[in-house]
Amino acid sequence: MFRFAQVFRQLIRSVSLLSVITISSVQAADKIDLIIDTDPGADDVVALLMALASPEQLNVRAITTVAGNVRLDKTSRNARLAREWAGREDVPVYAGAPKPLVRSPIYAENIHGKEGLTGVPIHEPAKGLESINAVNYLIDTLRAAKPGSVTIAMLGPQTNLALALTQAPDITRGIKEVVVMGGAHFNGGNITPVAEFNIYADPHAADVVLKSGVKLTYVPLDVTHKILTSEARMKQIAALGNTAGKLVGGILNEYVKGDMEHYGLPGGPVHDASVIAYLLNPELFTGRDVNMVVDTREGPTFGQTIVDWYNTLNQPKNVFWIEGGDAQGFFDLLTSRLGRLK
Ligand code: RIB
Ligand code: CA
DSSP, X not given: OHHHHHHHHHHHHHHHHHHHHHHHHHHHHHOEEEEEEEOOOHHHHHXXXXXXXXXXXXXXXXXXXXXXXXXXXXXXXXXXXHHHHTTOTTSOEEEOOXXXXXXXXXXXXXXXXXXXXXXXXXXXXXXXXXXXXXXXXXXXXXXXXXXXXXXXXXXXXXXXXHHHHHHOGGGGGGEEXXXXXXXXXXXXXXXXXXXXXXXXXXXXXXXXXHHTTOOEEEEOHHHHTTSBOOHHHHHHXXXXXXHHHHHHXXXXXXXXXXXXXXXTOSSOBOHHHHXXXXXXXXXXXXXXXXXXXXXXXXXXXXXXXEEOTTOSSOOOOOEEEEEEEOHHHHHHHHHHHHTTOO
């Protein structure tokens, strides 16, 4: 009898050990190795806070900055600010391209303010930038990475990645997928009648990334304009009562005014945070594989993303295009992750 009890106890121990290894390996397997390329930017800062508050799902290896909403010195300062607000100064910030590949630079100070961030006090963050340029960081990191292991969240113009791909085409090997906030199809653009800002600010870069053959998911205005703030959702964030909730409340209250006025909407989108929500919980979104091309010709359709939604031309499907999203599910996720911060 005693022998049986001994064997039974040993069996229980081995089963529980096996289950622990299984769970931890599944969790470890699910963790996303992530580089966030960004032009903070109000909604970029919200996206950074959300990502940096989710270390069990996102291993944010670095933040790389680019000129876009505002000039590079400001986007880089704001990325360091978001990192400090999230208590994640372990994540390095690399500054990248100060201007687009070909076109003349444009900015969105009318929306994001001269400092690239409104509604909150700005200060010089304690921790500085890394010394090497973001483009060199991308090349070195993606060359050294295991094949198909690194995900890139692209929250601004795609200049940094386009420069890296041009200098080192072999880096596609290290990329798992690139999730882009950008583009517009069904309801037109936000910087021209047909173009969305991130693409319009550097369409040649978007074209280089598209033609590189990396796995691409686009989170366009088609879906971000369905995920809008509201009084109740802003109250949900304010009810957190922590610093992060107060910062995001202040930032979004200012940021959404432009879109609400322009579109006559009752709330505004949090474009870039939708990319992070997709990485954290893709079930919140719907889309389909499509053929997409970017118009790089100067003129009225400059920067337009042309999406063959009904596969009319039967061309290769090169992008997963998201057009649906669970708005309340997004704000519940955003609020819960902000609630983890101080
Ligand atoms: O069109 C919206 C996009 O342009 C967002 O990424 C916003 O931050 C700006 O960069
Ligand atoms: Ca952005």
